[in-house]
Amino acid sequence: xxxxxxxxxxxxxxxxxxxxxxxxxxxxxxxxxxxxxxxxxxxxxxxxxxxxxxxxxxxxxxxxxxxxxxxxxxxxxxxxxxxxxxxxxxxxxxxxxxxxxxxxxxxxx
Amino acid sequence: xxxxxxxxxxxxxxxxxxxxxxxxxxxxxxxxxxxxxxxxxxxxxxxxxxxxxxxxxxxxxxxxxxxxxxxxxxxxxxxxxxxxxxxxxxxxxxxxxxxxxxxxxxxxxxxxxx
Numbered sequence: 001x002x003x004x005x006x007x008x009x010x011x012x013x014x015x016x017x018x019x020x021x022x023x024x025x026x027x028x029x030x031x032x033x034x035x036x037x038x039x040x041x042x043x044x045x046x047x048x049x050x051x052x053x054x055x056x057x058x059x060x061x062x063x064x065x066x067x068x069x070x071x072x073x074x075x076x077x078x079x080x081x082x083x084x085x086x087x088x089x090x091x092x093x094x095x096x097x098x099x100x101x102x103x104x105x106x107x108x109x
Numbered sequence: 110x111x112x113x114x115x116x117x118x119x120x121x122x123x124x125x126x127x128x129x130x131x132x133x134x135x136x137x138x139x140x141x142x143x144x145x146x147x148x149x150x151x152x153x154x155x156x157x158x159x160x161x162x163x164x165x166x167x168x169x170x171x172x173x174x175x176x177x178x179x180x181x182x183x184x185x186x187x188x189x190x191x192x193x194x195x196x197x198x199x200x201x202x203x204x205x206x207x208x209x210x211x212x213x214x215x216x217x218x219x220x221x222x223x
Contacts, residue, residue, distance in 0.1 A: 099151035
């Protein structure tokens with residue numbers, strides 16, 4: 001079967017760095033997505049990884065290790081507006097997205 | 110720059126009533142999806158479509174129906190509303206279903222069944 005795990009909630013301080021982990025089990029893999037979702041709003045695309053390694057986009061970076069079934073989203077120089085839920089989603093062998101429950105990130109001043 | 114538009118934003122239904130959630134996209138995307146999102150749970154796929162005239166069941170299709178008569182529109186029908194269908198519904202689209210294709214979401218529809 002397929003399964004995605006990510007922490008339910010994390011707290012970090014404005015200006016700091018936070019790493020949100022995502023682990024998965026799957027029989028087929030066609031990439032891993034990270035989405036950001038502010039409360040009461042739709043998810044918006046952050047990043048996509050299909051090969052091992054780090055993808056950097058400004059303050060946000062995403063890492064993938066396929067052999068370990070592991071990804072993380074790294075947020076630097078945290079701002080209050082980064083308070084949101086971060087969703088990890090796995091694209092399986094049928095090109096269907098399997099979504100994690102999301103990690104609620106709380107930023108404190 | 111409309112993207113994916115869904116209506117209504119909020120709706121309260123009585124048990125047994127029916128309704129349609131409308132969804133339209135102006136990005137000429139082939140793939141369209143309906144998800145539901147319950148508190149503390151990941152997005153669950155209800156139905157999806159890979160093109161006009163083609164629809165398929167997702168993970169949680171029971172109690173719902175869809176149609177895809179045009180590329181732009183993908184309405185979701187609830188025939189006999191039940192309290193278990195209280196949820197937030199998101200319509201989404203992507204150019205195709207291939208690896209790396211970004212999915213774009215509508216703003217969501219909050220549905221309460223009482």
